[in-house]
Amino acid sequence: MTGPAFAADTSLPGVTVMPSPNHGPRAAGAAVDLLVLHYTGMPDGSAALRRMCQAEAQVSAHYMVEEDGRIFQLVPEARRAWHAGVARWRGRADVNSHSIGIEIVNPGHEFGYRPFPAVQMQAVAALCRDILDRHPAILPGGVVAHADVAPARKEDPGELFDWPFLADQGVGLFPAPVAGAGGDAAALLRQIGYPLGEDGAETPEGLRAALVAFQRRYRPSELTGQADAGTLAMLTAVARALKPEESIR
Ligand SMILES: [Zn+2]
Structure with a gap:
């Protein structure tokens, strides 16, 4: 089961649109000023992709980046994807209304946490830069981990994620x-x-x-x-x- 087809928001080459039904309208007037990075925390990327496209699962993200660097867009950026759950940043709840979410394929702490391959990090950096270019309200401090906005519940993308590399690429702070x-x-x-x-x-x-x-x-x-x-x-x-x-x- 999938959502309606849409055109990719990014002009990066090789992005596959895989429409998820799991999204809704952003809160009225909500500025998009956060970019939330996750790991999928499932045995492999295709399982994560399947789950985010199942209506029963009630979860999604705008993008998913595979370990080999392939990029999928699941939800249009104008819509509110369901990735952050109960979360808060700078005293504000409803992180989903204010953010774009990227799921980065990695089994995570539950299924064999491992380093993020360089080709995957390069794709993540290119996608993040593209998003930041189109959303100037996302300032450097607005690039956050899921664990940053939900520290009591979440660990992702975790201590193996290469934040210094991303900062070198102009994404976030280090x-x-x-x-x-x-x-x-x-x-x-x-x-x-x-x-x-x-x-x-x-x-x-x-x-x-x-x-x-x-x-x-x-x-x-x-x-x-x-x-x-x-x-x-x-x-x-x-x-x-x-x-x-x-x-x-
Ligand atoms: Zn997450």
């Missing part, structure tokens, strides 16, 4: 750490956009989950949930790298 930085980890996480608990509440478990999500991305050798000196150095660097308009308080 600043040099600010050595010797002090500061309050909770305040810095909040400033960057992380939720520190469910439904806008802040809890010790929520802070710990946000720290692990931050570390998966910026300090993948230390998934401790502790604000050690290296983590504070990166938290400070990321907070300083944000544009003024995307920094909370």
Whole structure:
């Protein structure tokens, strides 16, 4: 079962449109200012593609990138795809209305997590750059992991994902750490956009989950949930790298 046919939003060559029925209208007036990156977390890409095209599954993403670099578009960018679930960023819920979602094929922590091949990372970078060119409201700090916007529930795309490579390609942030930085980890996480608990509440478990999500991305050798000196150095660097308009308080 598929959704109605549509033309690909991207002019990148070799994109296959595979219409999913799983989408709806974006919230009225919602600006598209986030790009959410996921891993599929299924044994292989064709299973993920099948699932996202089944109406019963109630899940989708705008794009999926295979391990060999092939790109599929499942949902038109103008529509609200169903990829982020219960999530929050910069104090705002309904991440799906404000975002474009890309599923990146990888078995994930449940089915044999493995490095993302270079050809796949190159395709992800090209697709992200194309999306950012067409959506200038997505600022560098608006390129986020699923784990960033749902730290208590999600790990993807995880600590093997090559964020430094993407930043080199002009996608997202990966600043040099600010050595010797002090500061309050909770305040810095909040400033960057992380939720520190469910439904806008802040809890010790929520802070710990946000720290692990931050570390998966910026300090993948230390998934401790502790604000050690290296983590504070990166938290400070990321907070300083944000544009003024995307920094909370
Ligand atoms: Zn995800």
